[in-house]
Amino acid sequence: MKSNSFFIFIIIFFMLYGSIMIFQTSLEIDGQRYFVLEDDQMISMTYAKNFANGNGLVWNKTGEKVEGYSNPLWVMYMSLFHFLPVSQSHICLYIQISGLLLLLANLFVVRKLAQLVSYNSGPVSISSVFLTAFYYPLNYWSLHGFEVSTLTLLITLSVLMFIKAKKSHSITLKSFTLLGLGTLLRLDAAIPYIMTLLYLYVSTKKNRVKYLCYYSIPLLFFLAGQTLFRYFYYGEVLPNPYYLKMTGYPLILRLSRGLYVFLNFVKESNSILLLLPLIVLLKKNNKHSKLLLLILAGQISYSIYVGGDAWEWYEICNRFIVIVIPLFFIVFSLSVHEISTFIKQVISTGSKPININKYYISFLILSLFSFNSMVLAEWFLLKPPFEKIEQTAQLELGLYIEKITSPEARIAVVWAGTMPYFVGRNYIDILGKNDKIIAHEKMKTFEPSQLLFPHNNISGSKYTFFYPGPVISG
DSSP states (O other): OHHHHHHHHHHHHHHHHHHHHHHHHOEEETTEEEOOOOHHHHHHHHHHHHHHTTSOSOSSSSSOOOOOOSOHHHHHHHHHHTTSSOOGGGHHHHHHHHHHHHHHHHHHHHHHHHHHHTTSOHHHHHHHHHHHHTOHHHHHHHHTTOTHHHHHHHHHHHHHHHHHHHHTTOOOSHHHHHHHHHHHHOGGGHHHHHHHHHHHHHHOOSSHHHHHHHTTHHHHHHHHHHHHHHHHHHSOSSOHHHHHHHSSSOHHHHHHHHHHHHHHHHHHHOHHHHHGGGGGGGOGGGTTHHHHHHHHHHHHHHHHHTTOOTTGGGOSOOHHHHTTHHHHHHHHHHHHHHHHHHHHHHHOBTTBOOOOHHHHHHHHHHHHHHHTGGGHHHHTTSSOOTTHHHHHHHHHHHHHHHHHSOTTOEEEESSOSHHHHHSOSEEEETTSTTOHHHHHSOOOOOOHHHHSSOSSOTTTOSSOOOOOSOEEEO
């Protein structure tokens, strides 16, 4: 009963917290309130708007077709809101609200999964929900319009379905189909899929190869389907951002940057706490929780392989790792509970056991502070998101450019999301995300001092420069 009360309290407080966080992302210009997503997601919104308006899945209404997004299913989802009788300045609000609701649904799944792997432990399930609900990076990416909210829910739900089926010896394609669907949200959803297949292969004694082939079908189907569409619609095998970010850069430098930013994240988040879940590896009866660790390890490896994310300088958990952070919190909570149970057994004497619940709760709260220590002001909602000032400047500039230019004007931009979405002109993306020529060019070289750990270039552009604003012609 107490566990249910705590859960309801967390849910109510989370919804209030998320609502305030959404409002903080909004901008007010000339008395008009605009709800705006992170600039990269405004690129996806531009594709969604053009698709809903009958112009196809394009960034510019005219010119060459370029796949400047890597989240096709999310773009299609965004397009649905453009059919509603809603002001363009408020469409993003509905995307953000849906992200909040998806995060809410994820908390219910996290609770179920935590109960499953902990054999219905109330403290483990509640602490897992508590840590997940108020982890700033997960809320940040989700409420700024990224597909993170949906992908996180799909992964958590598929793991829950898989472990349930494994326990009852009745594994079906359902959980794998969910993960396969996730590749339409982002291709790296293939990593949790592969890790789950690996776990199934290792934990199964008979018909391993048969299971491996059979349960690979959804992954192959979704990957083949989107690749064929991409080839016939855009003339490419992979999304344009892949060629921009992953080709032409030496592997060793990419790996070094990926490892560097990951180790920095570990250091800033408290390395001791992050290693705590390894305790479950010592417990034989926690075998299913090892799947959660395996998926987490897969995403960490992937993040290192691609060189980290584009916003690593912000020092929050990146988009590649954050989608499996609820799995981490479940295993973390399980480990803390194991330790507290052990301590209780060791130090209790006679018939008067020592109550360590208050220490357990205090440790969880301190852990949550530690996990969010890089962004305490933003976490406490005392400071707006780091991009808000720049987003306001971009939108103000875009609205001014709209007044002084004709519809035929061509505008070269670095921030390729906010302005193109709100201001109907033709654009040139200097960073190349929406430009095939730039994306396929040879990677520019760096000064020797920049080679080992470039600050923010590896996930941004094939060029290294700072540019104050747009160039207008016409």
